[in-house]
Amino acid sequence: MDAIVEAALKKWPNVPHCHGWLALDARGDWYMRDERIQAAGPFPLVKGSRVTHEKLRQFIERNYAADESGCWFFQNGPQRVYLQLEAAPWVFRLDAGLLGDGLVHTHTGLSCPVDASWLDEQDRLFLSTPLGLGLVHSMDMDWAAQAVELGLWAPMPLTHTELLQRYCVVLQPMVKA
Structure with missing residues (x-):
């Protein structure tokens, strides 16, 4: 987590959480979902605006984590800012060099590294890693x-x-009353 983020947490510890405004799709793209988009339909049916600004994307990625209940933010x-996930909290990319290193x-x-691999009912390939x-x-x-x-x-x-x-992942965190 960025030092500036940690400092802000100490300075303002009681800022309310945000839900529904950011999402991660099955291709690893981040989407902003304003009130209009949220009202238009659920993620991923209505995605919103893809985050294309490189510095913003990098900031999100450096400050991406999960809470104790499996909700990603x-x-x-x-x-x-709690995220909506299309399929999983991580999207893995592969190439020959990495596969050679495992x-x-x-x-x-x-x-x-990969600990285990799974096929779901839609024949999507999921991997278990130390990250989740x-x-x-x-x-x-x-x-x-080729890896198989x-x-x-x-x-x-x-x-x-x-x-x-099994991996304690919540795709759609809900606002707690």
């Missing part, structure tokens, strides 16, 4: 197939709901 200074990249640029549960990016399925053929991964079937429960 972006710490925006003193305000915690690593994958997150959508935020972190590298990590993530979805393999759809454009990297050729690399994923090489015996690096042996995906086991598990429903998406069971995966979320």
Whole structure:
């Protein structure tokens, strides 16, 4: 977490949390969801505006974390902005160099090893890593197939709901009364 964010938390510790204004899709893209977009429909049916500003995206990625109940958020200074997730909190990218090292990249640029692999009922490939549960990016399925053929991964079937429960992931955090 950025030092400026930690300082803001100390200075203003009681800022209310925010829900519904930021989302992460299955391709690792961040989306801003203002009141108009939220009223137009649920995420991911109505996505909102993709965050394309590089510095803002990097700031979100540096200050991205989960709370103790499995809800993911972006710490925006003193305000915690809870995210809506399309599939998982991480989207993994693959390439030949990383697979040779047994690593994958997150959508935020972190590298990590793979502990287990899973196929859900929609044949989406999920990976378990020390960071938690993530979805393999759809454009990297050729690399994923090579990892399976090489015996690096042996995906086991598990429903998406069971995966979320097993790894304590909440896709749609709710406002607490």
